[in-house]
Amino acid sequence: MAEAITFKINGETKTVAIEGHEKLIEILREKLDLTGTKCGCDDASCGACTVVVNGEAKKSCVFPHAKLNGAEVTTIEGMTGKDGGLHPIQQAMIDGGAVQCGYCIPGIVMELHALYSRNLEAGEAEITEALSRHFCRCTGYEAIMKSALLAQEYLKKGRKKAKKGK
Amino acid sequence: MDLKYVGKNIKRFDAVKKATGKALFLDDIKLPGMLHAAILRPEFAHAKILSIDTAEAEACEGVVKVVTGKGCDFRYGDNIRDLVPMAVDKVRYIGEPVAAVIAETRQQARVAVKKIKVQYEPLPVYVDALAALEKGAALIHENSGDYWHLPGLGPKPGTNIANLYQLKKGDIDQGFKEAEVTVEGEFVYPFGSCAALEPHGAIVWFHEDKTIEVWSSSICPFIIREEIARVYKLPESDVRVHIPELGGCFGYKSDITVEQTIAWIASFVPGRPVKWVATRKEDFTSTLLGHGIRIRMKVGAKRDGKLTALRTTVYHSTGAYSDTGVHVSIAAGHNSAGTYEFPHIHQESYLVYTNTPPIGAFRGYGHQEGQFAVERLMDILARKLKMSPFDLRARNYLRPGTTSSLGERIYVSNGDVAKCAEVVKKAVFQGEKPREDDQYWYGRGFAALTKTPKGAPHSSKGCYLKFNGDGSVSINCGGAEVGQGLRNVVRQIAAETLKIPPERIRVYTEIDTQFSPWEWQTIGSMFTLQGGAAVVKACQRAIAMLKKTAAQVLRVEEDVLDYDGEHVFLKNDPEVKIEVHRLTRGYMYENGMTAGEVVQTTSDVRLPRYSGPDVNGQGTMGVSYTFGAQGCEIRIDKATGQVIIDHFASAFDVGRVINPEQIRGQIAGGVMMGVGATLYEEVKFDKDGKCLNPHYSKYRFPTIKDAPRRQTIECLETPESIGPYGARGIGEHPVIGVAPAILNAIQDAIGVEFYELPVTPEKIKAALAAKGSGKAGK
């Protein structure tokens, strides 16, 4: 039986028909053509599929469609500005040299987005904890940690500027 | 040399697409009319197929076709042709394709594939080479003697031996006669998975016009093209292979892995593209694994530390098919001599069919397995001789004038292992190590290492270069970007040679056999050296063409002209000049007449005199050596047995750093991979050949919490003679010395010698208990 669910995706309200078995990742990738969210595993281990649902980092590969109605979802596509400008976290990933194959990067960006939106003062231990939910085979994590700290710096600077602007 | 772009941290141009989620990987591709496949895997690791009943699967919703191996009459492979796309009458490992469903959606295919019923007659299963070698063992390949293979390779019919490689240098008996001390050991490097974040996948489309189009997450499009063309009896030019962005490789996306299987499946639905992407489980059990290598090694030396003899026997459990494993076992053989000159060597590598997934390339390709053994034995020998392990090694390093196991002479231009060792020694071994405390034992360890390419005699890399009308440049190479950043290396080398800013150079974003220059495959840490040299050559040819046209226009000889990126000008009067963009399409006079050629060039570079092995297993197979050293400071938690790496140091003589940030990323990532293999990772099989942990959560993939707390990374620059600007490769090197360095450090910390990987906390605790607990440490 097909049913329909309605939720907000990257700021836009969408209704999609589903067959019933789908996880969020399939809805994103197959029904909404949002292929920036990646799949790396089959047992919710790698974090490549992470998106932000109602402000929290969630693994879309196990997120059931049933919990989606009325939810607010942000994916990597929603991080880039309407003008094509990069989000500070994306910019930090590039500047810190974290991008090698890049397959893990969208998930990591979303994890950090959730973390810093909640607590921009997060310390290294908290950042490490968040990043430990993400596998990266390329970098050895050194550049990822560096980029995560850089992202925090960029966001703090942005906040200051915004305050000054007011 | 004053360099403007080489050696600089120029940002990689693919980072924006990747950070915005817009880079296209295999699974992101949708084609019109695309169907999806799901593949059935057997219940037994070795069994005869008695019957396959597909009726129920065929009746399922959305199913277009159910495919079996029936009627498949070809084998494939480019070394030992023993592979089949789908099991025909028997299965040889637990991940082998038995049948497949093609359906309108992935979900429908996955539901239907479970409805296929197969009857098997189980056969004896061998997981380890030693078991498969026993007298009376059942044959995994009954007709292995019939398989095509490259000259010098090949199975021993009537046994499970897929290949035997032997290397002889000097006279081994003499070497051990001269020895005053010997040490020996048996070392195990277990099965591992490259486990790239992006799993394998492919799309194959048999077109109505009899051409075939393939998309694959592979690094060897041209091998795929050649093999598919061969088995479907088409000209190679009628098979087109695309390589989109790759989410990591680390070895196992080389050679031909899943593509022939998907082609076989797609051949039943001509006119429609068929996509298949591995689940993580399939990525473990149905692509390629790494290692599976057991090494018995004996080293002889004089009392003063001079090495006299090396005997190595490699038992390589290569899995059910040997095509992709054969060169790994050869490399493990001749690399087991490490960075040392042994005057007398006898080495044998048994490549043995077993009932596990096939073994293939894993970053390091035989080097880490062989050098794990020799670097452990160097420490053990030093203790026996009561010598410093550094002095023992330094006495025997390959240096100019010595010869390697392959019989190749070492030159200054091969780099300096002793200097690398000094750097690591200084970083790690200065001062005293911390004293044992209530919580931890402390240790330090060291390993030297070498990496030689493992190529093929015809292995070549090419470059197509095109100057555009505005003086910008487009460059196309066949090198696969797997994340290592080679396209940025291409751009920096081209910018340097053409003397134009990198922003004016656009480098290819995908490989397409229809447009890309031929490249054998992007393996062996060879792209920077070979591909980079091809880029230099193509750039020089373009500059020569610009000058040729300018000479015609200015009515001078070419050799009085110079080029600075913007102009071609007269050396003795730079005011006489022509702008480059006016020359790129040939020069146009005011009246519209033109002179000269369009500036587009091609080039290719192969390894000079690279050869296959001679009767002694020697030959010119190293060509470009790279040396390095690694060391670490560790802590072992007394309560848990966990090894914590406080500091890991690596030094490599890379000849020339092209991009410091990228090279650091390569090395940091490689070290982490080595740490995973050393302490955590192992793909396990039970005695029936069933895989026990084909999932990330059970494989123990290293996370940020396992990373070394600090890494020292230094690159030395002794120029290579043929590499671009003196550069040599670095891709695989960082994994090679990690295991011996850590195990030597564990010995230093608790006095326990480990010979098998991975050294898990449980193994450390068990070893300590056996030793009489609490007494460990020194």
Ligand code: FES
């Ligand atoms: S794909 Fe969701 S955690 Fe790996």
Ligand code: FES
């Ligand atoms: S950059 Fe390749 S997995 Fe992280």
